[in-house]
Amino acid sequence: MKIGILTFHSAVNYGAVLQCWALAEKLKSMGFEVFIINYVSSFIKEKYSPFSWTFLSEKSLMGKVQYLMLHFFKRGKIIARNEKFSTFINACFRYVSLDLIDEKMDIVLVGSDQVWNTELTGGYDKHYFLDFPIKSQIKRISFAASSELVHFQRTINGNNKAIMALSKFHALSVREEALKNELLSKGLKDVVVVSDPTLLLDIEHYEKVVAEKIVDEKDLFVFQVVNSPLTMKVAQKMAKSKNLKLVYLNASYRLFQKDKNVSIPIGPSEFLSLIKYSDFIITTSFHGTAFSIIYRKQFVTIRTAHMNRQENLLYMLGLSNRIISDISEVSILEDIEYGDAFKTHFEKYRCGSNLFLKRILNHDFE
Numbered sequence: 001m002k003i004g005i006l007t008f009h010s011a012v013n014y015g016a017v018l019q020c021w022a023l024a025e026k027l028k029s030m031g032f033e034v035f036i037i038n039y040v041s042s043f044i045k046e047k048y049s050p051f052s053w054t055f056l057s058e059k060s061l062m063g064k065v066q067y068l069m070l071h072f073f074k075r076g077k078i079i080a081r082n083e084k085f086s087t088f089i090n091a092c093f094r095y096v097s098l099d100l101i102d103e104k105m106d107i108v109l110v111g112s113d114q115v116w117n118t119e120l121t122g123g124y125d126k127h128y129f130l131d132f133p134i135k136s137q138i139k140r141i142s143f144a145a146s147s148e149l150v151h152f153q154r155t156i157n158g159n160n161k162a163i164m165a166l167s168k169f170h171a172l173s174v175r176e177e178a179l180k181n182e183l184l185s186k187g188l189k190d191v192v193v194v195s196d197p198t199l200l201l202d203i204e205h206y207e208k209v210v211a212e213k214i215v216d217e218k219d220l221f222v223f224q225v226v227n228s229p230l231t232m233k234v235a236q237k238m239a240k241s242k243n244l245k246l247v248y249l250n251a252s253y254r255l256f257q258k259d260k261n262v263s264i265p266i267g268p269s270e271f272l273s274l275i276k277y278s279d280f281i282i283t284t285s286f287h288g289t290a291f292s293i294i295y296r297k298q299f300v301t302i303r304t305a306h307m308n309r310q311e312n313l314l315y316m317l318g319l320s321n322r323i324i325s326d327i328s329e330v331s332i333l334e335d336i337e338y339g340d341a342f343k344t345h346f347e348k349y350r351c352g353s354n355l356f357l358k359r360i361l362n363h364d365f366e
Contacts, residue, residue, distance in 0.1 A: 001033065001106045002035065002104060003027055003033070003034050003035070003106065003108075004035045004037040004101060004105040004108050005020060005024060005035070005036050005037060006109070006110045006115070006127065006128065006130075007019070007023075007036075007110070007111055007112060007113050007115055008020070008044065008113050008114075008115065009036045009038075009040075010040050010044075010085075010089055012048040012081065012085050013048075013251065014287060015225075015286060015287030015288075016113050017085060018198055018268050018271075018287065018291075019144075019197050019198050019287070020036065021209070022197040022198045022205075023144075024093070025201060025205055026200050026201060027109075027357075030357065030358070030361070032361070034094070035096040035104070036094065036095050036096070037095075037096055037097075037101065038095040038097050039098050039127050041121050041125050041127070043120075043121055043125075080265035081265045081266065084265045084267025084270065085267050088209070088267050088269060092209065101138065102138070105138055106138065107139040107361065108134065108138055108140055109141045109142070110128060110129075110141070110142045110143070110145055111145035111146070111173075111175075112144035112146065112175065113144075113145075113146060114146045114148070115128040115146070115147075116145055116147040116155070117146070117147035117151045117152065118147075118151055119148070124155055124159065124162065129161070129162050129165035129166060130168070130169070131161060131165035140169040141171045141172075141360055142173055142174065143173050143357070144173060144174065144175040144194050144196055144353075145172075145174050145175065145179075146174060146176060148306050148308065149176070149178045149179060152182060153182065156186065163188065166183070166188055167187075170360070171190070171356075172188060173191070173194040173353075173356055174192075174193060175194065175195070175312070176193065176309060176312045177193055178312075192352070192356055193352075194352065194353035195313075195349060195352075195353045196286070196290055196313070198287065198290050198294065199293070199294065199349075199350060200353060201294075202294075203294060206276075209268070209269050209272065210269055210273050211269040211272065211273040213273060214262055214270060214273050214274060214277070215245065215247055215262065215274070215278075218243075218245065219244050219278055220238060220244040220245070220247065220279060220280045220282065221247050221274050221275065221280070222247065222248035222249070223249050223250075223271075223281070223282075223283045223284075223285055224248075224249075224250050224251065224285065225284055225286075225288070226284045226306075228302050228303075230324070230327065231282060231284060232248075233327050234300065234302065234324060235248070235282045237327065237330055238280060238282070242279070244280060247262060248260060248261055249262070249266055249274065262274075275288075275291045275292065275295050280297070280298050281298070282300055282302065283299065283300075283301055283302070284301070284307075286309045286310050289310050289313060289314065289322075293313075293317065293346075296338040298335055299336075300322050300324045300330075300333065301322055301323050301324070302323075303325040307323075311323065316349050317345060317346060318342075318345055319336065321333075
């Protein structure tokens with residue numbers, strides 16, 4: 001049976017690419033033939049291109065100046081990172097085009113990641129809601145689809161297209177409880193909360209793609225998607241107290257700020273290496289948090305404005321105390337015990353997701 005995954009497979013984003021890879025690996029291990037549907041929205045193409053006239057034209061005068069300066073001074077670094085992503089993607093993904101879905105696929109699976117977050121797709125994108133003609137025999141399923149709730153509510157406010165499209169799905173699963181409740185409130189049935197697919201694979205699977213060790217010294221690794229002044233304050237304090245080298249990586253480039261302090265470009269494989277070999281992790285990222293848990297690392301997640309995804313994950317695993325809101329909380333932080341009790345909790349958390357996949361993918365819908 002052939003499954004096509006429709007997600008953010010080619011974004012220059014560590015979490016996006018690795019969640020796609022993880023879901024494909026999980027489905028392959030279940031005996032399915034897996035393809036990545038090769039659709040990339042024009043908005044995402046522009047966002048991650050080395051230079052975008054569209055993005056430039058939409059900025060204010062000062063924004064235009066900063067954008068031009070950023071891409072003048074950091075163009076080489078941007079291209080080097082993009083090439084790392086392209087190498088990983090081309091080596092790991094098997095594609096099918098949108099126009100061959102009817103001919104080639106038995107199942108179309110939307111997700112994981114924030115595919116329903118219109119802030120990330122430049123508005124309502126019908127493709128991520130399967131709001132286009134598909135043969136009725138093809139199963140439509142979402143797996144761990146996600147969105148910040150406020151953005152999803154804006155999408156459906158006065159626009160019934162999204163809910164009408166989702167009502168045609170054979171099965172709906174999302175990554176957050178709040179999004180599930182929102183969908184139920186709109187009349188959709190049997191919505192299930194499942195885990196991000198990165199958490200369904202054990203460490204051994206990631207050994208297929210992880211790079212060799214990059215940093216020789218014992219280190220504290222900082223990874224930020226949303227930059228917070230608190231992050232570096234906490235990092236500097238903890239690195240000093242633990243006598244660790246401070247290594248950092250920012251998901252995006254900023255004009256007057258270094259994006260990293262390691263010498264080589266960081267693609268998905270190198271990102272995994274920085275997680276694997278670190279002694280402590282500080283992050284503002286959902287997938288930074290997820291991979292810290294996968295690799296059983298001591299970590300903290302810094303509180304930022306929009307983090308219902310991190311809060312939901314950590315609550316489900318009994319790790320809510322790893323969220324730091326103030327530097328004073330560092331002094332009372334205790335080590336995470338990754339013993340039998342955690343293992344039981346973690347397996348229980350993953351069990352529902354595994355059962356959902358087995359039940360839905362092998363079910364014959366009328």
